[in-house]
Amino acid sequence: MKNLYHLAYVSEANPLPTNKDLLAILNTARRFNAAMGITGMLLFKEGVFVQVLEGVKQQVLDLYNRIEADKRHHSLKILFNEDLKTREFSNWSMGFQNLNGLQTPNIEGINDFMNPNFSPPQLVDAPRQAYKILLHFRSMC
Numbered sequence: 331m332k333n334l335y336h337l338a339y340v341s342e343a344n345p346l347p348t349n350k351d352l353l354a355i356l357n358t359a360r361r362f363n364a365a366m367g368i369t370g371m372l373l374f375k376e377g378v379f380v381q382v383l384e385g386v387k388q389q390v391l392d393l394y395n396r397i398e399a400d401k402r403h404h405s406l407k408i409l410f411n412e413d414l415k416t417r418e419f420s421n422w423s424m425g426f427q428n429l430n431g432l433q434t435p436n437i438e439g440i441n442d443f444m445n446p447n448f449s450p451p452q453l454v455d456a457p458r459q460a461y462k463i464l465l466h467f468r469s470m471c
C-alpha cells in the first residue's frame with residue numbers, strides 16, 4: 331500500500347469514561363476504521379488514552395483531526411508520526427486494552443507506564459518507549 335503512515339498520541343479523558351463509554355468509542359472506531367483501511371491500537375489507563383493509527387497518510391491525518399476535536403478527551407500530544415513500511419497492527423481495525431488493575435511482567439518502560447504515578451508527558455519525552463508499550467500490548471489483544 332502506498333503512503334503508509336502511522337501516528338500515535340497520548341490524551342487525557344474527560345470525564346472519566348465508563349466501560350459503556352469505552353465500548354461506544356470502540357464501536358465507532360472499528361466500524362469507521364474497517365471501512366477506511368485504518369488499523370491500530372487504543373490503550374486506556376486511569377484517564378489516559380494512548381492510541382496509534384496506521385493507514386494511508388491523508389486518511390490517518392484526517393482521522394486524527396476528527397479525534398482531536400472529540401470532546402471526550404483533551405490535551406492530545408503526538409508521540410510519533412512518520413512513514414511506515416509495514417503495518418504493525420494489521421489484524422486490528424482498533425485493538426483495545428483497558429490496563430486498569432492489570433499486572434504486567436517486569437519489562438523496562440512498561441512498568442513506568444503501569445506505575446500509578448505515571449503522567450502522560452513522560453511518554454511525550456520517550457516516543458520509543460511509547461512504541462514499545464503499544465507493541466507489547468498488541469500481543470495481549
Ligand SMILES: Cc1cc2nc3c(=O)[nH]c(=O)nc-3n(C[C@H](O)[C@H](O)[C@H](O)COP(=O)(O)O)c2cc1C
Nearest residue numbers: 355358359360362363379381396397400402403424
Ligand atoms: C480516544 C478516542 C479514540 C478514538 N478513535 C477513533 C478511531 O480510531 N476511529 C474513529 O473513526 N473514531 C474514533 N474516535 C471517535 C471520533 O473522535 C469521532 O467521534 C468519530 O469518528 C465520529 O466523528 P464525527 O462526530 O465527526 O462524525 C475516537 C474517540 C476517542 C475519544
